[in-house]
Amino acid sequence: MENLDGTGLRQLTPYGLAQPHEIASAQWSPDGREIISETTRGRIFVTHPDGTGLTPIRLQTGTTRYFAFEPDWSPDGTQIVFCMYINGQEDIYTANADGSNLAQVTNTPDVENGPDWGRSPVAH
DSSP states (O other), X not given: OOSTTSOSOOOOSOTTSXXXXXXXXXXXXXXXXXXXXXXXTXXXXXXXXXXXXXXXXXXXXXXXXXXXXXXXXXXXXXXXXXXXXXXXXXXXXXXXXXXXXXXXXXXXXXXXXXXXXXXXXXXX
16 A cells, blocks of 8 residues: 555555455564565565565475465564464464574464564554
């Protein structure tokens, strides 16, 4: 969105990263310089607010068979938190913002939902 009143909309990601009928989460970085979101194929990426700099975050899972979704930033922007379905189970994970240092936070048979660091929203 370009303007607070909803006018001046512009697409930030190429067609195919999120389909019109799907809901994808997107979160501003704490410094307002990037937006983190996920693809329809369960991969996480960041982009600048003007749509440039589209960059996948390569999670170091040891396998390509995973589905990551609902990413969010740590308050200082150095880490991310997200849900991930891997090895037949869905749990919450953290990683450095570049995808390194992957750490599993939960280990339950329950479906995980919308992890966040609970920070206050930042005006952009």
